[in-house]
Amino acid sequence: xxxxxxxNCIRIIIVLVISHIDEVRSVLAPVRHASRIIGFVPTMGxxxxxxxxxxDEAAKTSDSVVVSIFVNPPQFTEQQDYQAYxxxxxxxMALCRSHGVDVLFAPAIEEVYPxxxxxxxxxASVSEQLCGKFRPGHFRGVATVVMKLxxxxxxxxxxxxxxxxxxxxxxxxxxxxxxVPVAIVGVPTVRESDGLAISSRNARLSDTERAIAPAxxxxxxxxxxxxxxxxxxxxxxxxxxxxxxxxxxxxxxEYFEIVDPEEMQAVPVVRGTVRIAAAIxxxxxxxxxxxLVSRPELNLIE
Ligand code: AMP
Numbered sequence: 001x002x003x004x005x006x007x008n009c010i011r012i013i014i015v016l017v018i019s020h021i022d023e024v025r026s027v028l029a030p031v032r033h034a035s036r037i038i039g040f041v042p043t044m045g046x047x048x049x050x051x052x053x054x055x056d057e058a059a060k061t062s063d064s065v066v067v068s069i070f071v072n073p074p075q076f077t078e079q080q081d082y083q084a085y086x087x088x089x090x091x092x093m094a095l096c097r098s099h100g101v102d103v104l105f106a107p108a109i110e111e112v113y114p115x116x117x118x119x120x121x122x123x124a125s126v127s128e129q130l131c132g133k134f135r136p137g138h139f140r141g142v143a144t145v146v147m148k149l150x151x152x153x154x155x156x157x158x159x160x161x162x163x164x165x166x167x168x169x170x171x172x173x174x175x176x177x178x179x180v181p182v183a184i185v186g187v188p189t190v191r192e193s194d195g196l197a198i199s200s201r202n203a204r205l206s207d208t209e210r211a212i213a214p215a216x217x218x219x220x221x222x223x224x225x226x227x228x229x230x231x232x233x234x235x236x237x238x239x240x241x242x243x244x245x246x247x248x249x250x251x252x253x254e255y256f257e258i259v260d261p262e263e264m265q266a267v268p269v270v271r272g273t274v275r276i277a278a279a280i281x282x283x284x285x286x287x288x289x290x291x292l293v294s295r296p297e298l299n300l301i302e
Contacts, residue, residue, distance in 0.1 A: 015096045017104045021152045024105050028066070032154065036063035040155030040182075042146060045069035045106075046086035046200040047095045050190040054159040057187050059100040066153050067096055068105040070112060075141030081286075086200055105153065112148055120144050123170045123177070129264045130166050130277055131288065134254050139170050146171055150182055158182050163189040163197050165275055165290045166264050189289070191217065197289045209283040212248050216280055216289050219244040223258070223276045224293045232270045234258045245280065254279040254286070261292060271295065 018024045031038055039062025041054045051067075058065045069092060076082035089106065096104050120140055127139035150158070160168045172184050190198050195217035196210075205213055223241040231237050238256055245251050256278040257266050267274055277290035 015093060015101050015104050017093060017106065019106050019108055019111075021107060021111055024066070024103065024107075024152055025154070027103060028064070028153065031064045037157065038062060038153070038155045039065050040149070040153050040158045041065065041067045042149050042158065042160075043067060043069055044071045044085065044200070045092050046088055047092045048198050048200060050161055050163060050198040052095065052099055053190045054161060054187045055096070055099045055101060057185065058157070058159050061185070062157055064102045065100060066103045066105055066155065067101050068107070068149055068153065070107055070145065070149070072112075072141055072145040073109070074113075074144065075138050077135040077138055084204065084284075086203065107152070112145065121147050121174060121178075123174050126166070126169050126173050126262075126264050129259065129266070130255055130257060131279060132166070134279065139167070142167055143170055143174050147174065147178070147180070150180060155182055157185055159185045159187055161189060162186050162292075163199070163289070165261075165277060165292075169262060169264055195221075197287075199287065201285045201287065204283075204285050206283060209250065209285070212250055213282055213287060215245055215248045215251060216278060216287055219256070220276050220278060220289060220291045223256075224291055227258075227270050227274070227276075227293050227295060234267060234270060237270065237276075241276075241278075245278075250282060252281040254281060 016027060018027060028038060039058035041058050043051050055065060055067060069089065071085050071087065073082055093104060121143040122140050123143050132139050160171055162168060168186050175182055175184055192198060194214040196202065196214045219241040222244050223237050226237040226240050237258060241256060242253065245253050258270060258274050258276050259265055260267055261273055261275045273292060273294040275290050275292050279286060279288045
């Protein structure tokens with residue numbers, strides 16, 4: 001792998017597909033040695049426009065781009081969801097090739113989790129709200145695998161989607177608290193034209209469910225409008241947004257919360273910048289989404 005921004009090197013345009021940890025380290029050693037920036041995009045594969053936005057961002061701001069594909073069993077709380085998770089390595093390789101990825105790292109489960117695996121990362125507080133309440137152990141699985149992948153790839157920067165805002169907060173907190181020398185870059189959510197956040201799980205929606213799914217984003221927007229219009233009571237904001245979701249009987253709301261963007265704790269009153277976050281179940285699929293809303297003028301009034 002040649003450093004991307006080097007003027008005296010020709011970039012390798014074939015993506016290297018690597019499955020062993022020692023190989024990924026030795027392939028990246030010269031890049032690191034040349035003080036070139038390694039950008040890393042961890043994924044579970046089945047790449048879509050959301051992942052590609054992260055990859056494009058990494059390609060713009062790093063010298064070499066590494067993408068990992070690893071479907072991580074400990075972060076799944078339902079075995080059925082893990083089994084049904086889409087796997088399409090050939091298509092993913094082609095997408096990586098056309099988006100300037102240098103290394104596609106797809107480690108085997110045995111390498112990632114030597115048995116028995118006794119070391120786990122728990123990020124208290126920020127992991128315990130929202131999705132953490134409904135998916136016990138999920139963020140422990142996420143934090144552990146991300147830390148493992150950081151040790152394997154040793155990137156300078158790592159790119160995560162704001163679509164999974166709580167995950168992004170958990171990773172930021174883990175990196176801060178454990179003094180991990182990786183800069184975490186958040187990338188905005190990519191949506192379909194009707195507002196539905198792109199997700200690998202959307203493919204499991206029936207046509208009818210797919211037509212209903214954008215109600216989630218409409219509910220978030222409704223909440224944002226309430227806040228921008230001056231509503232400061234989270235209960236009032238939620239009531240208006242829930243009416244949008246309740247108009248769709250097939251939607252089961254798991255949570256709809258207005259939280260502090262760093263701590264992910266429900267706010268008692270809306271002021272400054274808040275994140276509106278929700279999770280719903282629709283048919284066989286659990287969908288999450290969130291938006292950030294700022295009302296800086298409220299700070300000035302108080
Ligand atoms: P996953 O493969 O679902 O684990 O996602 C890998 C990365 O892609 C995570 O950082 C996600 O937050 C990010 N991601 C997934 N969907 C989107 C999207 N629609 N927009 C932006 N980033 C996304």
